[in-house]
Amino acid sequence: MTSTTAGPVLVLGGARSGKSTFAEKLVTTSGLGMHYVATGRAWDGEMQARIAEHRIRRGPDWQTHEEPLELAARLKAIDAADRVILIDCLTLWVTNLMMENRDLPAEFQKLVEWLPQAKARLVFVSNEVGLGIVPENRMARDFRDHAGRLHQLIAEKSAEVYFIAAGLPLKMKG
Amino acid sequence: MTSTTAGPVLVLGGARSGKSTFAEKLVTTSGLGMHYVATGRAWDGEMQARIAEHRIRRGPDWQTHEEPLELAARLKAIDAADRVILIDCLTLWVTNLMMENRDLPAEFQKLVEWLPQAKARLVFVSNEVGLGIVPENRMARDFRDHAGRLHQLIAEKSAEVYFIAAGLPLKMKG
Amino acid sequence: MTSTTAGPVLVLGGARSGKSTFAEKLVTTSGLGMHYVATGRAWDGEMQARIAEHRIRRGPDWQTHEEPLELAARLKAIDAADRVILIDCLTLWVTNLMMENRDLPAEFQKLVEWLPQAKARLVFVSNEVGLGIVPENRMARDFRDHAGRLHQLIAEKSAEVYFIAAGLPLKMKG
Numbered sequence: 001m002t003s004t005t006a007g008p009v010l011v012l013g014g015a016r017s018g019k020s021t022f023a024e025k026l027v028t029t030s031g032l033g034m035h036y037v038a039t040g041r042a043w044d045g046e047m048q049a050r051i052a053e054h055r056i057r058r059g060p061d062w063q064t065h066e067e068p069l070e071l072a073a074r075l076k077a078i079d080a081a082d083r084v085i086l087i088d089c090l091t092l093w094v095t096n097l098m099m100e101n102r103d104l105p106a107e108f109q110k111l112v113e114w115l116p117q118a119k120a121r122l123v124f125v126s127n128e129v130g131l132g133i134v135p136e137n138r139m140a141r142d143f144r145d146h147a148g149r150l151h152q153l154i155a156e157k158s159a160e161v162y163f164i165a166a167g168l169p170l171k172m173k174g
Numbered sequence: 175m176t177s178t179t180a181g182p183v184l185v186l187g188g189a190r191s192g193k194s195t196f197a198e199k200l201v202t203t204s205g206l207g208m209h210y211v212a213t214g215r216a217w218d219g220e221m222q223a224r225i226a227e228h229r230i231r232r233g234p235d236w237q238t239h240e241e242p243l244e245l246a247a248r249l250k251a252i253d254a255a256d257r258v259i260l261i262d263c264l265t266l267w268v269t270n271l272m273m274e275n276r277d278l279p280a281e282f283q284k285l286v287e288w289l290p291q292a293k294a295r296l297v298f299v300s301n302e303v304g305l306g307i308v309p310e311n312r313m314a315r316d317f318r319d320h321a322g323r324l325h326q327l328i329a330e331k332s333a334e335v336y337f338i339a340a341g342l343p344l345k346m347k348g
Numbered sequence: 349m350t351s352t353t354a355g356p357v358l359v360l361g362g363a364r365s366g367k368s369t370f371a372e373k374l375v376t377t378s379g380l381g382m383h384y385v386a387t388g389r390a391w392d393g394e395m396q397a398r399i400a401e402h403r404i405r406r407g408p409d410w411q412t413h414e415e416p417l418e419l420a421a422r423l424k425a426i427d428a429a430d431r432v433i434l435i436d437c438l439t440l441w442v443t444n445l446m447m448e449n450r451d452l453p454a455e456f457q458k459l460v461e462w463l464p465q466a467k468a469r470l471v472f473v474s475n476e477v478g479l480g481i482v483p484e485n486r487m488a489r490d491f492r493d494h495a496g497r498l499h500q501l502i503a504e505k506s507a508e509v510y511f512i513a514a515g516l517p518l519k520m521k522g
Binding site: 010012014128129130131132133134138141144145147148149151152154155156161163170172173 | 364476
C-alpha cells in the first residue's frame with residue numbers, strides 16, 4: 001500500500017491524554033511501513049522510563065529513529081511513499097531546540113515548508129501546554145509560545161487535526 | 175424510575191468551568207434518588223468554603239456521603255437501580271490516595287473493574303489538569319499522570335463523556 | 349451594514365492558540381466599523397512587544413481604545429449598531445481588576461447585565477487558564493476562579509462560543 005494522504009496528521013493532547021496511543025493506532029492500521037521518530041532525550045531516569053514504556057507498547061514492527069534536533073533533515077532522509085512516520089513529540093523537539101539556542105522560527109520554517117512535498121504519511125504528536133496559568137518563568141512562557149506557534153503552522157498544513165482528552169479524539173480538522 | 179444507563183457518565187473540565195453544575199443538572203433531571211459522594215477533605219478554610227458552596231447549590235434533596243479514599247467500596251455500598259450517584263471529584267480522590275501512599279493503579283483497578291456491574295447511574299466529575307506547562311515538582315507531575323490515566327480508564331467504560339468549558343459541554347463520547 | 353447579532357461572540361483559547369487571529373477574522377469580514385478595546389497594560393518590554401505585534405497585524409483600519417479597568421463604561425460609550433468591537437482580552441481585564449483590589453463579581457455584573465442591550469457586535473477574546481495543575485499560590489488560584497466564572501457568565505449571554513486550539517475553532521455554542 002502507498003500513502004494517499006493529502007497532508008500530515010496532527011495529534012494534540014495533554015499529559016497522559018492517550019494521544020500517543022491514538023496516534024499509534026492510526027499508524028498500525030495504515031498498512032504502511034512503520035517508522036518512529038523519537039525527539040526525546042533520555043536525560044534522566046524518569047524520561048528513560050517513559051521512552052522504554054512507549055517502545056514496549058509499540059512492539060518490534062517499528063523502525064525507531066532518535067532525532068532530538070534535525071527533524072526536517074531526518075524526515076527527508078527516511079521519506080518514502082510506502083511509509084508512515086510517527087513523530088513523538090513536537091514539544092520535546094521545541095525543548096531541545098531551545099536548550100541548544102537554535103533559531104526556532106527558522107527551524108520551524110525548514111520543517112513546515114517541506115511538508116507539502118512529503119511522500120510518507122506523517123503523524124505528529126504534540127502536547128497542548130497553553131491552557132494553564134501563565135508560567136512565572138520566562139523560559140516556560142517562551143516555550144509555550146513556541147509550541148503554540150508550531151502547532152498553528154503544522155495544523156495549517158495538516159489534512160487532519162485531533163485533540164485528545166481521556167483517550168477520546170475530537171476532530172478539529174479534516 | 176430505574177436507571178437505564180449503559181454505563182457511567184464522565185464530566186471533565188477545568189477549574190470553574192461549570193463542570194459540577196453541568197453534572198448536577200444531569201442528576202436532578204434523572205428522576206432518580208440523588209446521592210452525592212464528596213471525595214474532598216476540608217483541610218483548610220478555602221476548601222471548606224468550596225464544599226459549603228457546592229452543598230448550598232445542591233439543596234436538601236441530596237443524600238451526601240464523604241469518602242476521601244475507599245471510593246469503590248463506598249459506591250458498592252450505596253449502589254441501587256433507583257439511584258443516581260454523583261462523584262465529585264476524581265482528582266481529589268487521586269490527591270488523597272497519593273497523600274496516603276496508596277498503590278494508585280490497584281485502587282483505580284478496584285473501581286474500574288466494578289463499573290460494568292453498577293446498578294445505579296454514576297456521574298463522575300473530574301478536573302482536566304494536563305493541558306498546562308509540565309510542572310517543576312515531581313509530585314505534581316505524578317499527580318497529573320495518575321489523573322490522566324484514571325480519566326482514560328473511566329472514559330473507556332463510560333457511556334457518555336463530556337468536556338466542559340465556559341459552562342458549555344462538548345460531547346466526546348456517547 | 350448594521351449588526352444583526354443576537355448576542356456577543358466569545359473566543360476562548362490557550363496561549364498562542366490563534367484565538368486573536370480568529371477573532372480578528374470575524375471582525376474584518378463583518379463589514380462593520382472596526383473597534384479594538386485593548387485591556388492590557390504595557391508594564392514591561394515583553395508586554396509592549398505583544399501589544400505592538402497585535403497592532404501591526406490589525407493594520408490601520410481599526411480604531412483602538414485602551415481600557416484596563418472600566419470595560420463596561422467604555423463599551424457603552426462606543427456602542428453603536430454599525431460597529432463591531434473586539435475586546436482583547438478578558439483575562440487581562442481580570443488581572444487589572446485584581447491588582448486594583450476591585451470587587452470582581454460586581455464588575456462582572458456591570459458588564460454582563462448590559463450585554464443584552466448592546467447595539468454593536470461584540471467579540472470577546474479570553475485565555476482559558478483552568479486546564480493545568482492547581483497553582484501553588486493563592487492569587488493565581490483566585491485569578492483562574494475569577495476568569496472561569498466570567499467565562500461562564502459571558503458564554504451564557506453569547507450567541508456563539510468558540511474554543512481555539514492550533515488555530516482551529518471548535519464551536520461550543522451557536
